Amino acid sequence: MTIPNGAVTPETIPGSPFLTLPGAVEQADAVDHGVPSHYGSPNIEQRLIAGGKAIVDLSNRGIVTVTGPDRLSWLNSITSQELRSLSAGISTETLFLDQSGRIEHAVKLLDDGTTTWLVTEADDAAPLHAWLDRMRFMLRVEVAVATEQYAVIGAAAGLAVEAAQPNGMPLVWNDPWSEVAVGGHQYATGEHPGAAWTWTETIVAREQLESLVQQVRAGTFSAAGSLAAEALRIAAWRPRLQSEVDERSIPHELDWLRSAVHLNKGCYRGQETVAKVHNLGHPPRRLVMLLLDGSDAVLPPAGSNVVLVGDDAARKPVGRITSSGIHHELGPVALAIVKRSADPAAVLTVEADGIDVAASQEIVVPADAGATANVPRLPRLGAVRR
Incomplete structure (x- = not known):
């Protein structure tokens, strides 16, 4: 069933043939x-992904297309990334912010010279399409949802899957998270695990999914599930719209200036907040990766409270879990959003199913992130200099 304006809901996306593979398990209440x-074995599946031997079915993702001669300049004017001079085949990502700089949409973006392809979460395709359609005004652009015709397959770089190329260019998006983008800024310090993140997402014709399933059955490559891909994403400190973003999120809190924001481009909605927080202020919250104590065999789900337990046993709420998984090398891990004031050196506690899970922090966004302008403090009127 297609809803007005050509947008589709997650329920209208055809069922995935990957669910017919031996051992395939779908978690209906999961993000994916x-x-x-x-x-059957998420840990083994992670190793297969990392070794370039497995593909991940992402056919539940949403795909929005923008065509017309004004497409890149238009998208540039309403999103956080510099897109005006984007060359065909170059992968990037961008954020749609509200007037206060809060994240509304996040998309993986690829232009093939004729069409700009925006990949987003399944639940976000329809709202994104509707918003873009309202913003066209008199510009020469057309917006459509292509989720019923195309699907997404994830893999580590090096594992080639035949990509769709409706305009003559293979639609392969290489995740820019592996390095700081031109015009971007990284708050994380030291060696960044994202440097080893070689993730690609290939857009294929939806009718091709059955052929890919047959190739898995024939042993051409293996299939890995979303749990394996998520654990690897968490270990790379890589934010995701569906998980890390809530109604208050700004890019700085997630270190998303690293790949999705160009700090030197012209005006766009939310740009004032981006500039103020980066140059003069500090993000009110910060992203951390938590190394979880696995002795109780409890993996705290998204939404679990993160608290700081004082010497008097008093519990001070400091944040919440956004994503969690069991990494094949690190064990149970999670991403969490915590208050900037939370002690970076403290061992935190995660409340999960009535059990306290100890969690040590790996700092993604430091407490002193922002205020990069280094504006000198002016002396108070009448103060005497010594």
Whole structure:
């Protein structure tokens, strides 16, 4: 069933043939509903992904297309990334912010010279399409949802999947998270795990999914579930719209200036907040990766409270879990959003199913992130200089 304006809901996306593979398990209440969560062994599946031997079914993702001669200049004017001179085949990502700089949409973006392809979460395709359609005004652009015709397959770089190329260019998006983009800024210090993140997402014709399933059955490559891909994403400190973003999120809190924001481009909605926080202020919250104590065999789900337990046993709420998984090398890990004031050196406690799980922090966004302008403090009127 197609809803008005050509947008589709997650329920209208055809069922994934990957769910017919041996051992495929779908978790209906998971973030990645509609695709296999695992095939029996998420840890082994992670190793297969990292080794370039497995593909991940992401056919539940939404795809929005923008065509017309004004497409890149238009998208540039309403999003956080510099897109006016984007060359065909170059992968990037961008954020749609509200007037206060809060994140509303996040998209993976690729232009093939004729069409700009925006990949987003399944639940976000329809709202994104509707918003873009309202913003066209008199510009020469057309917006459509292509989720019913195309699907997304994830893999580590080096594992080639035949990509769709409706305009003559293969639609392969290489995640820019592996380095700081031109015009971007990284708050994380020291060695960044994202440097080893070689993730690609290939857009294929949806009718091709069955052929890919047959190639898995034939042993051409293996299939891995979303749980494996998520654990690897968490270990790379890589933010995701569906998980890390809430109604208050600004890019600085997630270190998303690293790949999705150009700090030197012209005006766009939310740009004033981006500039103020980066140059003069500090983000009110910060992203951390938590190394979780696995002795109780409890993996705190998204939404679990993160608290700081004082010497008097008093519990001070400091944040919440946004994503969690079991990494094949690090064990149980999670991303969490915590208050900037939370002690970076403290061992935190995660409340999960009535059990306290100890969690040590790996700092993604430092407490002193921002205020990069280094504006000198002016002396108070009448103060005497010594």
